[in-house]
């Protein structure tokens with residue numbers, strides 16, 4: 001977007017007015033003194049490590065999966081073969097996100113949709129198929145379980161498979177995410193447990209990992225999911241830290257594990273890398289600085305391994321257009337550049353077919369290739385924090401920090417992050433922003449190439465949406481019957497009874513969840529226990 | 544089988560659509576609306592009408608959803624008219640009450656209609672009264688009206704319903720201080736919903752105090768509920784069912800009195816005559832009854 | 848008289864930005880928009896009938912066959928009720944919906960075009 005007159009005001013997405021150029025005077029004095037701090041030193045805005053990507057390239061980490069567990073397995077292997085350096089499992093939203101089996105009436109009514117956006121895994125047997133031959137012991141694995149109510153099940157399934165394969169849980173590295181933004185703000189599920197029960201789950205996961213899986217990132221807050229729902233970068237940051245303090249305060253209240261350990265667990269987060277390159281790079285820098293300050297000031301934690309935030313980034317799916325999808329290769333690359341300039345440790349690039357369907361094999365391959373090109377050919381990795389000291393970047397970083405803390409405080413005055421989900425306040429913020437953004441494109445104030453301008457496309461490549469498999473539902477239904485027929489029924493039923501008892505108590509839910517998975521209890525049965533014990537969240541939005 | 548209340552076969556759809564279309568015709572106004580209401584008023588009143596009012600967000604829709612299974616057990620079929628505000632600028636509206644419904648109950652005989660207020664003050668739409676009469680004539684034994692409750696509690700529903708429940712939340716005293724007197728006089732039952740929120744005890748005391756000041760021999764009952772968990776719902780239904788029974792036994796105590804129906808009839812005839820005298824009556828599109836009225840007639844015949 | 852539009856999600860899919868922004872645009876254009884969220888085919892049909900809408904809007908967030916089933920059911924229960932759709936609908940699926948007579952608005956559609964379509968389909972403006 002180019003202003004009509006060069007002197008017209010131009011705003012960053014975070015509603016910060018931008019000048020035509022910056023000088024040393026613009027950098028707030030409180031921040032100016034920090035510009036000489038080296039990367040790898042607190043407050044880490046300049047990077048996680050002095051030698052940055054020279055010592056450790058970012059992880060190539062793509063969301064992947066659909067269909068039957070074996071379809072997902074095949075796609076993950078394809079990505080690993082093409083150069084992915086970690087792997088992410090993706091679960092079917094009909095079943096996993098709702099903790100339903102495929103024979104639930106809501107799912108039966110939409111059977112063709114099963115497997116469209118992730119594989120169906122209703123028991124540990126399915127998870128084992130999905131993980132067949134995958135490097136669980138040497139690779140950073142994302143077990144799925146991005147949705148809070150699904151996380152205990154998904155994690156226990158992953159760990160149960162690892163155990164069965166003889167891996168030492170204490171050496172296992174990975175995450176399950178368990179992110180509130182995803183289904184309490186972003187994609188609100190038809191049914192899910194209330195936020196307080198979700199907080200309890202996440203507290204339990206953090207405690208359980210502390211004891212049994214120290215290398216696991218127990219929960220990973222996804223600013224991405226807030227941002228792509230409509231939160232501005234400052235709001236993405238403010239709400240992410242407001243979310244983090246919910247976890248840390250909960251752990252502190254419980255008093256069962258050292259807070260430093262929990263803070264380390266919460267310090268692996270994800271952000272969106274969107275298309276405004278400098279603002280996004282500043283956001284990553286601001287994020288590290290804020291985390292370090294938050295831990296020091298609120299919890300008196302200074303341990304550098306804890307205060308050094310670890311960031312995974314995903315390029316903004318919502319910036320990927322339906323029209324002229326090849327343009328998205330360029331957008332993907334540029335958004336990835338913003339993340340790399342911001343010094344993130346892990347990255348996923350959206351497919352060029354993002355707005356059409358989940359990624360095709362080729363789109364997925366290109367997402368990896370983009371990252372490989374940036375890593376190998378461009379020199380982006382040569383120097384740590386290459387933007388450091390730029391008048392503009394340092395000023396915007398400082399302004400973002402300030403603005404984000406203000407949003408954080410606003411959330412606190414409204415009872416905290418979870419209360420703002422319950423009341424719908426965050427949803428309203430997101431909706432307002434996206435409405436504004438939409439109106440800008442409708443009015444011609446902002447342009448999207450191939451959508452609002454440059455309509456002529458002479459690409460010889462017609463792209464259509466990826467169609468996965470059409471047997472995911474049938475196979476899942478068969479397998480559900482099979483597991484119920486051949487499992488040790490009494491063992492499964494007893495485990496579920498114990499689960500109900502533990503859910504009603506304040507004991508940690510994870511040990512019994514492991515038992516449930518090992519006893520081959522199924523997803524829907526576990527969900528039924530939740531629904532019975534916790535009831536449903538009151539969705540604040542009317543859609 | 545075609546009693547007009549369920550819609551499971553294409554034939555049922557036709558009948559049900561006739562009912563829905565007659566409500567649309569009422570909303571559109573004009574001669575068709577008058578004819579429809581007039582036809583409806585020829586049937587004796589037999590439906591029980593329950594009003595649910597209270598400020599926006601108090602949980603009226605959620606309560607109706609939670610009450611539905613009980614109401615269905617009791618009445619066999621339930622119709623709901625849910626009113627939401629229209630924008631005074633554009634005339635458009637977002638009608639979101641259905642989102643709160645648990646559709647599992649809709650497998651039984653539930654007719655649900657969202658209505659925009661279309662500029663009408665007083666918490667209901669201009670068409671709500673006639674719609675109640677049509678639903679009554681069509682054999683729906685219970686009609687629940689949800690008011691829009693903009694800003695303050697709305698009172699027009701009182702003249703339409705046999706009994707009215709006012710829904711409030713903990714903290715109600717703070718925002719409804721000014722309106723308290725009017726409000727407390729209007730409810731036959733009070734529901735403190737969102738009992739899971741802080742301030743319940745205070746709110747209850749405040750409310751009971753102001754209800755005690757009423758001239759009535761027995762002050763209206765106060766129920767506490769959590770609509771979204773089902774807590775207190777059986778008790779609330781029990782109380783409401785008793786109120787409705789009481790209304791049925793003592794017709795004179797119904798807010799929706801026979802006199803009001805008679806007044807409506809007179810009004811209708813006047814409106815109709817005024818219309819016939821107007822130039823619009825001669826226009827070709829008004830020369831005959833519309834589809835809706837015709838279908839409705841057919842529907843009445845089926846019912847008899 | 849304001850025209851009435853039903854807005855339903857066919858999938859068990861929580862993306863609310865699309866349907867919300869479209870509903871808001873339609874409301875601002877003077878329509879009464881009845882939100883029903885994620886709904887099954889049977890629920891969509893029942894709502895369309897009871898609410899006697901002038902137009903059914905489907906937000907398609909999942910497999911096209913689920914949406915096609917809803918379209919068939921609405922068209923058989925109320926043959927005269929027009930339907931339009933939007934959401935994540937790849938080109939081949941757009942064609943399937945169009946073949947059933949729907950107007951389809953994939954991502955990137957302008958709200959003004961959607962409002963125009965609603966006006967047209969509810970008879971507020973002449974068909975083009």
Ligand code: B12
Pocket residue numbers: 090091093097116117118146181182183185186187188189224225226228229316317318319320321353354355356357358359859860861862863864865866868869903904905906907908909910931932933934935952953954955956957958961
């Ligand atoms: C933003 C986004 C999110 C946000 C949520 C946003 C929200 N609250 O709605 C977040 C990050 C939380 C998210 C999560 C997920 N997402 Co998502 N998301 C997107 C994204 C990037 C943009 C969607 C969007 O909001 N666009 C802006 C709105 C305004 O556009 P729109 O919805 O298309 O609506 C326009 C038109 O379609 C039309 N329209 C829409 N509805 C209607 C209705 C009618 C009646 C009419 C006339 C017109 C109309 O008008 C609108 C204006 O033009 C899309 C990809 C893309 N670029 O489209 C993926 C996408 C929709 N998501 C997808 C997936 C898979 C998911 C997840 C399952 C991933 C995961 N496991 O984490 C989860 C969902 C979990 C769940 N339980 O549902 C897939 C869906 C695949 C499919 N259906 O085939 C997509 C296509 C991405 C992909 N390629 O994989 N997502």
Ligand SMILES: Nc1nc2c(ncn2[C@@H]2O[C@H](COP(=O)(O)OP(=O)(O)O)[C@@H](O)[C@H]2O)c(=O)[nH]1
Pocket residue numbers: 538539540541597598599600601602603604605606640643736737738739740768769770771772
């Ligand atoms: N905490 C809590 N929330 C409730 C309760 N009842 C309803 N809600 C929520 O309050 C909001 C408004 O409810 P709704 O039924 O739409 O209110 P209405 O505007 O009065 O019809 C929704 O988010 C409901 O989920 C309750 O008992 N407790």
Ligand SMILES: [Mg+2]
Pocket residue numbers: 603604605639640689
């Ligand atoms: Mg309501």
